[in-house]
Amino acid sequence: MVNFKFIFLKYIKKIFHVINKRIKFDDKGKGNSIEWGKNFYYDKIFVTFNGNNNHITIGNNCRFMQTNHLYVQGDGNIIEIGNNVSFDQNVGVLAADGTKVTIGDGCMFAEGVRIRTSDQHPIYDCDSNMVVNASKDVKIGNNVWLGAYVIINKGVTIKNDCVVGIGSIVTKDVDSNCIAVGIPARIIKNNIYWKNEE
Numbered sequence: 446m447v448n449f450k451f452i453f454l455k456y457i458k459k460i461f462h463v464i465n466k467r468i469k470f471d472d473k474g475k476g477n478s479i480e481w482g483k484n485f486y487y488d489k490i491f492v493t494f495n496g497n498n499n500h501i502t503i504g505n506n507c508r509f510m511q512t513n514h515l516y517v518q519g520d521g522n523i524i525e526i527g528n529n530v531s532f533d534q535n536v537g538v539l540a541a542d543g544t545k546v547t548i549g550d551g552c553m554f555a556e557g558v559r560i561r562t563s564d565q566h567p568i569y570d571c572d573s574n575m576v577v578n579a580s581k582d583v584k585i586g587n588n589v590w591l592g593a594y595v596i597i598n599k600g601v602t603i604k605n606d607c608v609v610g611i612g613s614i615v616t617k618d619v620d621s622n623c624i625a626v627g628i629p630a631r632i633i634k635n636n637i638y639w640k641n642e643e
């Protein structure tokens with residue numbers, strides 16, 4: 446049976462947040478949705494749906510500081526954020542061309558982090574006319590700390606319990622329990638773990 450009370454409450458909650466200007470939706474399509482779990486703290490999020498049938502989910506106990514951007518372009522993209530995830534200010538997550546960004550539980554992203562599944566403009570091989578820079582999913586495991594101004598490029602998987610150093614650009618997968626730094630990011634330490642002791 447359809448739970449009208451639940452749907453109504455969800456709608457009211459959404460309107461309240463929009464009126465408060467703490468969340469700004471720019472929905473240019475149809476069939477787009479965003480859901481968040483309990484104890485969601487945030488201060489100004491910009492959510493842009495530039496296409497149709499895109500879905501964003503944010504788990505329980507997440508904390509987003511000022512001016513974060515969740516942006517989808519094209520159809521059928523998914524941004525899935527786990528529980529107990531914190532974003533410092535000005536974090537941007539982009540999913541485009543039918544891709545998925547997965548962010549695991551307990552992740553901590555510092556100021557200015559960027560995650561993107563797409564270059565947003567195709568580049569073609571001159572002979573075959575095939576796209577050479579296809580968009581690809583990004584997967585961040587559980588308990589991953591991305592330092593300030595880190596960029597995660599399309600197609601990257603970072604496994605659980607990793608740290609990525611300030612200003613790094615990650616273009617290749619990172620195995621669990623590693624520190625990766627630099628441009629492009631390379632592993633400098635293995636067999637580490639970290640704790641968010643704030």
Ligand SMILES: CC(C)(COP(=O)(O)OP(=O)(O)OC[C@H]1O[C@@H](n2cnc3c(N)ncnc32)[C@H](O)[C@@H]1OP(=O)(O)O)[C@@H](O)C(=O)NCCC(=O)NCCS
Binds near residue numbers: 610624626633
């Ligand atoms: C990644 C990090 C944790 C590594 O710290 P560490 O384990 O103490 O590493 P070290 O300082 O011993 O550096 C080890 C090597 O990596 C290099 N390195 C460290 N961080 C680097 C970075 N961000 N980019 C490029 N190289 C880096 C060092 O120059 C050193 O190189 P060397 O062995 O050739 O001398 C730390 O440098 C960092 O970037 N922290 C993130 C800080 C941040 O963004 N905080 C935001 C608050 S949430």
